[in-house]
Amino acid sequence: MALFGGRASMLEVQNRALIKSAGERAQRISELEGELQHAAQMAERLKAEVERLKLEREFYHKRALALEQDVRVVTEAAAKYSLWSQSLVRELAKFDPDGQREREFGIWSASQAGTLKGQ
DSSP: OHHHHHHHHHHHHHHHHHHHHHHHHHHHHHHHHHHHHHHHHHHHHHHHHHHHHHHHOOOOOHHHHHHHHHHHHOOOOOOOHHHHHHHHHHHHHHHHHGGGGHHHHTTTOOOHHHHHHHO
């Protein structure tokens, strides 16, 4: 019997070690499940954020395209009016060749402005 008693006590020690190890593993599994749940929640939040950012990017992309179109329209109009004003300056130069330079640069000296007021 002594032979079985030693074997039984050794099995009891091993059993306690296995129970302790199983408890530690169960605790670690619970911790990892909590981390996994937290990561899944974070992934859901990030998916929602990505979707929101995609929509925002699409909105601003469309807005940028619209603004670029507006810039093209304004640039074309500015070029058109610039050419028109240049032709007007040339026409005015035919009538007043001395004042052409001042009109081209938009410069009116005080004396010229005074002579215009006096006329």
